[in-house]
Amino acid sequence: MAEEKPRDARLFEFRTYHAEPGKLDALLTRFRDHTCKLFEKHGMTNVGYWVPVENKDNLLIYLMAYPDRAARDASWKGFLADEDWKKAAAASEVNGKLVGKIDELYLTNTDFSRGFPTSVAGGADRLFELRTYTATAGKLPNLHKRFSEHTLELFKKHGMTNGGYFKLTAGQPAADDTLVYFLAHKDAAAAEKSWTSFRADPVWVAAKKASEEAAGGSLTVPDGVKSVFLKPVDFSPVK
CATH class of the missing domain: 3.30.70.100 (Alpha-Beta Plaits)
Known part of the structure; x- marks a missing residue:
């Protein structure tokens, strides 16, 4: 009998970005061109990125994974201090901020x-x-x-x-x-x-x-x- 696959014990972070009116495309561009790569640079795992089919509220929803909470906090600290991120954020927000609110949930897999x-x-x-x-x-x-x-x-x-x-x-x-x-x-x-x-x-x-x-x-x-x-x-x- 094949061994059962062990449960994935990583910490997952489920984030919902509420884009400012008219800014969702710019937000997606920033993630596509900069953010996802910088996440990986700082040890984060990109799992999935979605938008609702009926996206009346201009949402971007995504899921990240980390070994644990300490690794998560260290990765975000490094990411936010990264000069490449600061430059990309500043350039993308020349005409105003892209995100009005961010919701976060921290998850672990069920058995x-x-x-x-x-x-x-x-x-x-x-x-x-x-x-x-x-x-x-x-x-x-x-x-x-x-x-x-x-x-x-x-x-x-x-x-x-x-x-x-x-x-x-x-x-x-x-x-x-x-x-x-x-x-x-x-x-x-x-x-x-x-x-x-x-x-x-x-x-x-x-x-x-x-x-x-x-x-x-x-x-x-x-x-x-x-x-x-x-x-x-x-x-x-x-x-």
Whole structure:
């Protein structure tokens, strides 16, 4: 029997940049031409870069990886002090700053995460789906158990590609109740077809019912499942 792949124990940083009105293209250009290379120079791993399909808020979303928090902090310190970064930032902001706000989340893989999906052969971009679940108080372990024992295989059965499954590191708001994960689909039509067949699958219906009966109720709070469809930008390592 093949050995099970060990869990990826790195620290992940999930960052959302709120670009100033009309500045998203300039922000993407700065990342493409300078930022990503400088991240790598300072020991950071670029995992993926996306923009929402419906990007009304001018967002850039990306995921980075580090060996641990100390390495993360050291890398950012070196990056921000780098003269090449200072020059690139100044040049890009001659006509005003590019980013109004930055949101950060620190993540680690769940025990059942199988890693981020690699890019497909031929370079075809996939449609990604970012899903965030807020578990009912105390029931995140039950939710993890259902994903581990049933949901991941059922996603695969219905044509979805499992990406990384993450929990928030301790000390962040809602860290004890949040699951964040990524799926990849061929396109929007494939996503709709997959979700329709998944939700109607009697195996899923039975697994959901059994897990909720065992936990004494729903594993997520009302309106506790959020989904955002994302498209990879041209310089994203994962597409």
